[in-house]
Amino acid sequence: MKDEREVIEIFENFGEKFLEEEKVNKKAKNVRKLIVKLLLPVKNKRILDAGCGIGLVSKNFLKFNPKEIYCLDISKKMIEIAKREIRSKKVKFFVDDMEKVKFPDNFFDIIVCNFSLHFKRKIRTTFKNFYRMVKQKGKILIAIPHPYRRTAKYSKNYFKFKKVWIIDKRMKRFFYTWKVEDYINIPIKIGFKLKEIREVESEKIGKVIYPLYLILLFEK
Numbered sequence: 366m367k368d369e370r371e372v373i374e375i376f377e378n379f380g381e382k383f384l385e386e387e388k389v390n391k392k393a394k395n396v397r398k399l400i401v402k403l404l405l406p407v408k409n410k411r412i413l414d415a416g417c418g419i420g421l422v423s424k425n426f427l428k429f430n431p432k433e434i435y436c437l438d439i440s441k442k443m444i445e446i447a448k449r450e451i452r453s454k455k456v457k458f459f460v461d462d463m464e465k466v467k468f469p470d471n472f473f474d475i476i477v478c479n480f481s482l483h484f485k486r487k488i489r490t491t492f493k494n495f496y497r498m499v500k501q502k503g504k505i506l507i508a509i510p511h512p513y514r515r516t517a518k519y520s521k522n523y524f525k526f527k528k529v530w531i532i533d534k535r536m537k538r539f540f541y542t543w544k545v546e547d548y549i550n551i552p553i554k555i556g557f558k559l560k561e562i563r564e565v566e567s568e569k570i571g572k573v574i575y576p577l578y579l580i581l582l583f584e585k
């Protein structure tokens with residue numbers, strides 16, 4: 366619960382600023398576009414945007430005529446902004462924890478979780494909840510900050526699992542140091558099939574160029 370309280374506090378303070386930053390964050394924009402592209406066609410599909418923030422991934426999906434989108438975030442503030450930013454009868458909004466939220470079994474065609482899973486100490490239970498809620502043959506797409514770049518920049522020991530706090534001029538935030546193999550093996554053990562991996566965008570740290578985002582697409 367402590368982590369969840371901290372996430373809420375982070376995004377209560379950061380919500381409006383996030384909106385400003387993301388309007389000009391070209392790399393993050395490209396990733397959201399790619400996420401949607403990897404999941405097309407979405408016509409007549411029911412989508413869960415888990416950790417939706419201010420709803421930017423959902424906004425991209427709306428252009429492709431899905432049946433409905435469930436925007437879910439643990440932060441009330443982010444959902445308030447998302448409601449203000451998205452005006453479509455196809456979108457419903459929920460404040461809840463993606464690890465615990467109780468939508469029906471086999472309910473969604475697609476679950477997307479962009480840049481939100483690394484806040485979780487227990488990703489296994491979150492993946493289990495996703496598995497329960499997605500339909501047979503349904504898709505789950507996870508996008509996270511690439512663990513290699515994260516190690517180069519913040520956590521130093523790639524193999525040590527810990528909670529890392531970042532305090533910079535942007536904001537105070539944390540993440541858990543899950544490895545690439547965790548993000549792949551945990552969902553596979555639950556029953557998902559891995560369909561595609563993408564390592565996209567880049568950042569130069571010192572003299573080395575690292576991948577910025579890791580995108581994983583699974584099927585139930």
Ligand SMILES: C[S@@+](CC[C@H](N)C(=O)[O-])C[C@H]1O[C@@H](n2cnc3c(N)ncnc32)[C@H](O)[C@@H]1O
Pocket residue numbers: 369372373376397415416417418419420421422437438439440443461462463464478479480481484
């Ligand atoms: C970096 S933002 C990304 C938002 C959005 N997915 C996007 O593409 O812009 C992370 C979001 O995940 C949400 N979040 C973190 N942990 C969560 C949880 N356990 N359940 C639901 N939302 C969560 C935060 O409140 C925040 O809005």
